[in-house]
Structure formats: C-alpha cells, structure tokens
Amino acid sequence: MDFETTLTRLRGRIDPVLRCGGGLLWAFPLAGCSGVQSALDPAGGDAWDLYWLTIVMTVGATLIFVFVTALLLYAVFAPPERRAWLGTRRTIVYGGLAFPIVTLSLLLPYGLIVMRDVDAPQPGALQIEVIGEQYWWRVRYPAEGEQAEFSTANELVIPIGRPITVSVTAADVIHSFWIPNFGGKIDMIPGRINRFNFTAERPGIYRGICAEFCGAQHARMAFDVMALEPAEFDAWRRTQAQPAPEPAIPFLARGRDLFRSGGCGSCHVVRGTEANGQLGPDLTHVGSRRTIGAGQFPNNVGTLAGWIANVQQIKPGAKMPSYGSLTGEDLRAIAGYLESLK
C-alpha cells in the first residue's frame, strides 16, 4: 500500500468521526453517525435516554471548559486593574462554590433517574437467553404459550414494540453483551445470570458485539440483531421451532450424508437428524441467518464452504477444526446442504 492510499484511507476514517463530533457538539441531527452499530443512532427508549445524557454531559462540559479556559487566559493576559475582580471573594464563592454545587446538584438526580429508568424490567417481556462462548453466541428462545422452545446462534431476532429481557451468562470466560443502538453493555459472567431489558422502537438490522476481551478472536465475535414487525417475528419463531427440512435434491442429500460422516454432528445440532452435538452453534436453520461465523461473513454457499475448509485461517483458535481435505465437490455439497436449511 503506498502513501497516497494510506492517506485516503485515513481520511475516510477521520471524516465520519469529524462529522459525528460536529454533530455532537452542536446537537445537530447526526446524519453522519447513523449505523447498525452506533450508540449515536438510538433505536429504543433506553438508548435515547443514554444518548441525551451523553449530549448533555458533552455539551455542558465543553461549554464550561471553554469558559474556564477563556477566564484563565483573561487572568494571565488582561491588565491587572481589569482582571482584579477575578480574585475577589465574591467571584470565588459564586464561581467556585455556588456554580459547581448547583450544577452537580442538578446532574446527580438526572443521572440517577436515567439509571433507574434505563434497563428496568417490564412485565410481559419476551424472554431470550444468550450464552457467550469463545467466540460465538448461543441463543435460546424458551417455550412461550403454544410456541415451543428452540435454539439458534449469532443472531437475536426481536419484535418491535414489545419489551425484551435478555438473560446472559457465559460458558467459559467473561464476555460482554452490547448492542449500541439499544443501550448499555452487560457483562456475561460464568455461573451468574445478568439481565438486560430494552424495547426496540423501529424495525431494522443492528449489530451487537462482545465488549469484553475474551481471547484471541474477541474482535471477531459479533452478532446480528433483527428487529421485525410482530407478525414477521411470530412467523420467524414458528419456522425456527421446526426441525430441519429434508434435502430436496440428491446433491443436498449427499451434503447431509457428508455432514454425518464428517463428524460435524458431534459438535452441531441439526434438529430432525441425528446430529446432536452441543459444542458448537445450532445449525438447524443456519441457512436463514444473515451472517455466519459470529457476524464475519454474509451467509451464502461460497462463504459457508470457505468457512468449513478454512476456519482456522479465518478465526485461528476457534473451537472448530478446518476441513481442508474435502474435495471441491464434497465441500459444495455440504455448503449447499447447510444453505438449504432455511
């Protein structure tokens, strides 16, 4: 990479930051900060509360900083007779005592009220369980009424307008569950269950990440969040609870047989087949996911095949071996089979 491209790239990175920063400073609509993984683009009530707390603190602190700096310069450079008032008892009592006391007395209840309202449990919330594992997310939807329980991985699908409670824990080391558009981080601690409560207000695709260093592939541990209209969500949930469909054509049946003979089933569940391993993600409907590898690639036959043949190059240290010795034909069959598991 030559110097020019480095510079262009750097500018590409800095520009949005500057635009966000400018927006923050003036509290303009943050067009430059919208995104699937941005705390500056809130998509739920709690996230809005946190957003405004951030704006109030940032703008307030900036104003005070500029004002105090100006006074400091004035104290240094103004002629002695004009700056004398700065040293009077009155200035000190009002500026140095009364002002900070009043400001902090307002900020304290404001911060506490945000703390109380954000992440408050709601009755009738949809329960979801997420377990952090090196380096992916096990996601379980417990049974609810008619709806049977089921598991999936690396994606959180939620209805908008309904309160959600995500109970989180970890299987190995401490992870942290964070969907910036919906609120704060919550630690995932082995042997302990923490809860995160929120309500999604607008449909869309968002991105969550692991926010606590958990090992070499920590940075490749993300997940998709799909906020759907309630009817769409119900349809999704009904499909997910179904067992995997039978392969429609012989080529896919060959993929299923290779999946069985390759030992994939010792780590992966495909409901409706004898594959019932618990070590890795549930693959019953892996074809319906938007991404694979904990948010690493778009989901299609090509990336699935690449993943199976090359996991250890893509995510060194992940707890799945590379299947580099499969022939191209076999690889395509397995990948095709997985892709057909909608």
Added chain:
Amino acid sequence: MTGRRTAQVLLALGGMFAWAVQFALIYGATSTLCGRGWADATLLAIGVVPFAILSTTLVTLVAAAILLIVSFREERRWRDQPSSTADAFLSQTGVLINGLSLIAILWNGVPAFILPACA
C-alpha cells in the same frame, strides 16, 4: 493553649467525620439489609432500606449543620480581632469543610429517593 487548638481542629474537621459516619452506615446498612433479603420489609410505612438511609442522613445532617453554625460563629469572632492568623485560618477552614460536608451528606441521601432499594 493546646486544648484550644485541638478543639479548633476537631471543629474544622467535624463535618468530615459526620460525612464518613453517614457513608459507612448507609453502605453498611444497605448491603447488610439487602444481603439478608430485607428488600421489601417496611418500617413506619417506608422500606427499611430507605428508612435506614434517611434516618442516618438526617442525624448526620443535623450534626453537620450544628458544626457549620458553630464554625460561622468562630469565624466571625476571629474576623473581628485579626491578631492570630492560625485562628483565622482554622475558623475559615471550618466553615468551608463543614459547609461542603453538609452538601456531600445531602447528595449521599438523594439516591434513596430515586433508586429502588437493592436493585
């Protein structure tokens, strides 16, 4: 002479002691009561946890207020006779420290009105 200095220093630092006592008591009471599962128990129609926090806050607040009033008196006394800088300094310090302690004690009590106990 030494006795008077000791009293002056104690007066100047008194607010801090009141604040420290409040701090230790409200943290201790909250974790003990919550740890023993008394989150929902009530006393005189309010929860035991807020009750513990509010009564501790009230008592220490009164203590700090009395100390502040005494410090103000002292300060005025030494302002009128500018013979000793040490006396003037100690009395001014007393007003500041006791005043700030009073505010700190108030701030420490605020969460009891806003946050649910043992959440």
